[in-house]
Amino acid sequence: MNKLPQLFANNRRWAAATEQRNPGFFGELSAQQNPRYLWIGCSDSRVPANEIVGLAPGELFVHRNVANLVFHNDFSCLSVLQYAIDVLGIEHVIVCGHYGCGGVTAAYEQRPLGLVDNWLLPIRDIARTYATQLAELPTDLERADRLCELNVLFQARRVCRTTIVQQAWERDHPLTVHAWVYRLNDGLLRDLGFCARDLASADADFERTVGADTNRSNHQAMTQ
Numbered sequence: 001m002n003k004l005p006q007l008f009a010n011n012r013r014w015a016a017a018t019e020q021r022n023p024g025f026f027g028e029l030s031a032q033q034n035p036r037y038l039w040i041g042c043s044d045s046r047v048p049a050n051e052i053v054g055l056a057p058g059e060l061f062v063h064r065n066v067a068n069l070v071f072h073n074d075f076s077c078l079s080v081l082q083y084a085i086d087v088l089g090i091e092h093v094i095v096c097g098h099y100g101c102g103g104v105t106a107a108y109e110q111r112p113l114g115l116v117d118n119w120l121l122p123i124r125d126i127a128r129t130y131a132t133q134l135a136e137l138p139t140d141l142e143r144a145d146r147l148c149e150l151n152v153l154f155q156a157r158r159v160c161r162t163t164i165v166q167q168a169w170e171r172d173h174p175l176t177v178h179a180w181v182y183r184l185n186d187g188l189l190r191d192l193g194f195c196a197r198d199l200a201s202a203d204a205d206f207e208r209t210v211g212a213d214t215n216r217s218n219h220q221a222m223t224q
């Protein structure tokens with residue numbers, strides 16, 4: 001039976017090196033975690049959350065799925081959000097997408113991948129709603145990049161619309177929801193300018209950052 005010995009060897013080296021750099025690290029970490037941030041990102045193996053923002057174990061609470069989507073009936077994502085805010089007291093939720101996202105590209109090109117096509121349907125809806133804005137861009141690459149940004153902005157606003165975040169704001173929990181995008185080919189993050197501290201600022205930031213489009217007939221229905 002293959003027990004993946006290389007991964008265990010890597011793990012032993014990592015644990016030893018970490019403990020050598022910071023004696024007592026694991027003992028302290030096992031007693032409690034005190035992360036200041038929740039990261040909602042893509043499962044893509046090229047977007048490792050902690051490494052990108054230079055945070056150690058214990059400093060970043062993480063939820064990842066294909067194309068960093070937030071659904072109001074996804075109890076996995078909602079449970080992470082609720083635990084992060086209500087139990088850990090996190091004050092910053094970062095929704096981070098990435099350019100070159102395979103999920104976003106597959107949805108845009110309507111390329112069938114199987115079951116995951118159902119998961120990605122909201123991205124097709126975003127592409128349809130913002131078809132005019134996307135069509136004005138000169139290249140397929142730029143259109144795909146913009147769709148990655150639009151998807152992050154939609155998901156960030158969805159986070160703001162959860163009962164969890166709205167109740168946190170109602171009790172004056174200082175919570176900010178951010179929308180970022182990561183570029184694979186230079187390793188850099190970009191802030192999309194969405195920085196919501198209440199529902200009014202979420203709506204205002206959303207309207208400003210997604211921009212105008214003439215094809216918005218189903219806009220209201222799909223943004224809840």
Ligand SMILES: [Zn+2]
Nearest residue numbers: 042044101102
């Ligand atoms: Zn992705």
